[in-house]
Amino acid sequence: MNGSTLAKHSSRAPISLPILVTPGLTDACKRVKKDYGHDEQKGYSMKGLVRIGWLALIVFSLSSGTAHAANPNKDVTNPEACQSCHRGDSAHPMLGLHGGDRYGPTNQAASCADCHGVGESGSLHEAEQTDIVRFTHMSETNNLSTPLAQQNQACLSCHLGTELRTAHWTHDPHANTLTCASCHQLHPSNDPMRGLAKQTQTKQCVDCHSTLPNDIDIFNYSSSGGSP
């Protein structure tokens, strides 16, 4: 995670947004309706449509911010707020660099929204959790709630492909066929995949690959089609 990514999300912090939105929003809407509203005779003017579009965009993004501003405990940019409810359990602890530990020169933690996104509605909760990024093991379901590419893209926004290759070459051949969470735990104090003995690494390969059907072409294997 670098500083710029954190800053991007921090800029979404919605603390002062309600003041901007509530009175101004209504006025702006009225103005648009008056000036560029639909007229049966003239039809829509192009300029009006563009302005309505911009306004809709602004309203959308502002309302996204207000959702959690109303309740500071739901501020998705603050890991501590999320963890007041999402504490994890012994099997799935909420620890480590992805679990709110502060690190780096800015002493900032990765926010939950950095990886899970904020959802289309801007609220993890109000979106009924349909459009947030969920990180899942490939074997959990054939219909991943979040597509493989989207899951891995969230990881790749910080963990660069070149760094992954240096860490272990097996990142390369699995990049398009496995979710990162298939091998890695995401909120542990220490990822168990780190520092594996050579023979244990080999065992990881064998355990998985010996279950694959023998006649598949592993160089053209797509995980989307069937169970791994």
Add this chain to the structure above:
Amino acid sequence: MSCSRRKFIASGCALVLGTGLANIPLVQSMTINGKRYAMLHDESKCIGCTACMDACRETNLVPEGVSRLEIIRSEPQGEYPDANYSFFRKSCQHCDNPPCVEVCPSGASFRDEETGIVDVNPDKCVGCQYCVAACPYQVRFIHPEKNTPDKCNFCRDTNLAQGKLPACVSACPTQALIFGDANDPASAISQQIATKPTYRNKVPLGTDPQLFRIADRNGDLPS
């Protein structure tokens, strides 16, 4: 110079005897009477996990630092996330015409007539290391404990002697290794060699290697 009949016959006999003796090869016969064990490495199935290397080391008690079998991984071909790797098995090729056997002055390097397996008899070895130098595949090494050359022998004295497949073959999770009698047309390896495009390493040297390979899709040839 007088040449009696007796001397002529005696020298004639000596000449025939001498040439006859000179024709007896110093090394053992290359003729294979029974099985012709061979191996096929399907590089298109290999995942480079090196489980074969671990199994070989364990079964044949190969010390750390040396190895009878290596899987050599290529540099990445392509950029993340579309990079691929190729894997190459480096081990004894069990040549039909093995240079290591030819150069051995003591007969320690030999080719088993019943199986075609190229092996080393440490009791006969004088340690000249000619075989190490002669092998064009560079698979021979000096065993740090026996102080004699060592290399893959298809587990001839371990698994094969117990009626089992070589350790590397059993350990492979993707069945990328096939072992069997190439003289038997019904064996799996014969059928694979007959039906799939295979290649062997350094064939122009005339060694006639018996380690066959199926190339993966990352090679130069368009797939």
